[in-house]
Amino acid sequence: MLYDLTLGSLTAVTKTSFQAEKVLERTHLQAAIRDNIGVLGEDLLVIAEEFGDFEATHRRIDLLCVDKSARLVVVELKRTEDGGHMELQALRYAAMISVMTFDDLVKTFAAQLTKTEGAPIDSDDARARLIEWLDDVDEEPVVPRQVAIVLASADFSQEVTTTVLWLNEFYEMDIRCVRLSPYNLDGRLLLDVQHVIPLPEAAELTVKLKKREAAVKKAAESSKNFTKFVITTPTEQSAPLPKRHAMLRMIQAVRDAGVTCDQIASVLPGSKFRAVEGPLAEGELLWDAMVGQLGLKSDQDGRWHLHAPFPDGDTIWVLHSNWGTRTQEFLDALSNLASGTVRAEAQSQ
The missing domain is CATH 3.40.1350.10 (Trna Endonuclease; Chain: A, domain 1)
Structure with missing residues (x-):
């Protein structure tokens, strides 16, 4: 008021x-x-x-x-x-x-000046006035x-x-x-x-x-961990792999070394390596079984390596694809299970 x-x-x-x-x-x-x-x-x-x-x-x-x-x-x-x-x-x-563009602005401003001042104003004059009014700009502002x-x-x-x-x-x-x-x-x-x-x-x-x-x-964003890991086995050495692929490759390697899935599960978080009753093929049928038996949310299939399950008798084990700051710790624990015959070395980016 x-x-x-x-x-x-x-x-x-x-x-x-x-x-x-x-x-x-x-x-x-x-x-x-x-x-x-x-x-x-x-x-x-x-x-x-x-x-x-x-x-x-x-x-x-x-x-x-x-x-x-x-x-x-x-x-x-x-x-x-x-x-x-x-x-x-x-x-x-x-x-x-x-x-x-700035040229468009100059053309538009020249037309406005011509209209308000009642006399023709060319582009050069309009450009000069515009640049003079702007703060600390180049001769051709963006x-x-x-x-x-x-x-x-x-x-x-x-x-x-x-x-x-x-x-x-x-x-x-x-x-x-x-x-x-x-x-x-x-x-x-x-x-x-x-x-x-x-x-x-x-x-x-x-x-x-x-x-x-x-x-x-x-x-x-700058604190995100983009570290990659090289997995070394008695027969080969991988290219630098992001965490999700490094963990998968590591488990494949220790399995080849004779380590059981139960042993692997003992050194990983319970939510990261899960088992369902099989036998089941990889893909959609496997995911349906995980949802039904483990109570997982049906829209979270992208968080698991469903394309690379680990059969162990009638049990199928599946690895989670998201790993955090403790990745090196888990890789070392898996290496110990294989008596050091499989190693993981971090490659800083």
């Missing part, structure tokens, strides 16, 4: 609507925002109004902007109280302009494929805000929502501009959290 404090007391200023004030979306609201684009963001430069340089569609972007990093920004305006489906419309526009979006409306429905928050959080998009609230004060039309997503006070924290999440993700 907006109040008038002129006379020392609070007097409520009447909230109104664009429709009641006969404010048209394109003629009035869009023109005012275009000429004062800073209310939506200090880092925005309008390069086109009613941009519609698309193939096979007549749709138009209300305002097409560029930020200081040469990233395109779609600005979608609505004078409605719920925002309609503006977020979906803006996403379509963002996808369609994501292929624009336009990122990622496109930012600004939604400006009299208000937003929960459908719109929920969608925007979800896209920003899980798909690392940059979508801002700006509420434009009109008020009537003694016949004067006032406009209250509020950035609601992200909240200004939370914007810096949001950036820090995203950077932290990116750092954690990078650390997790």
Whole structure:
């Protein structure tokens, strides 16, 4: 709520609507925002109004902007109280302009300058102005494929805000929502501009959290163990194998050395080397038996070496394909079962 404090007391200023004030979306609201684009963001430069340089569609972007990093920004305006489906419309526009090059930007900006200044502006002049406005860019900047979006409306429905928050959080998009609230004060039309997503006070924290999440993700990826192992038997030496194939090859080798499946099971985790009653062939029938006898989830067949089972009488043993940081420990234990005649040597990547 907006109040008038002129006379020392609070007097409520009447909230109104664009429709009641006969404010048209394109003629009035869009023109005012275009000429004062800073209310939506200090880092925005309008390069086109009613941009519609698309193939096979007549749709138009209300305002097409560029930020200081040469990233395109779609600005979608609505004078409605719920925002309609503006977020979906803006996403379509963002996808369609994501292929624009810097030359495309220059051409578009030159046309906009010609329109607003009332005199022809050539590409060289537009290029120079654009590069001067951008922050620390080369003579031929690269336009990122990622496109930012600004939604400006009299208000937003929960459908719109929920969608925007979800896209920003899980798909690392940059979508801002700006509420434009009109008020009537003694016949004067006032406009209250509020950035609601992200909240200004939370914007810096949001950036820090995203950077932290990116750092954690990078650390997790770098900590993954990509060690490979060479399996050596009395007759051959394998190529460097990833963990899942190294464990399978090791068990095949110790079995050839006379080690029983029961002995192998004694040095491995109970969940990694399982037995079912056979006789069964490899593949689908074997997996059906594992699901039925061991209670495994039916969609986890990809986690097992079903193509290379280990028959032991009427019992069929199957090896799990996922192994963690203790792989070397288990390989050494298997080697000991074979009295060292089979060895596993790690090959760091």
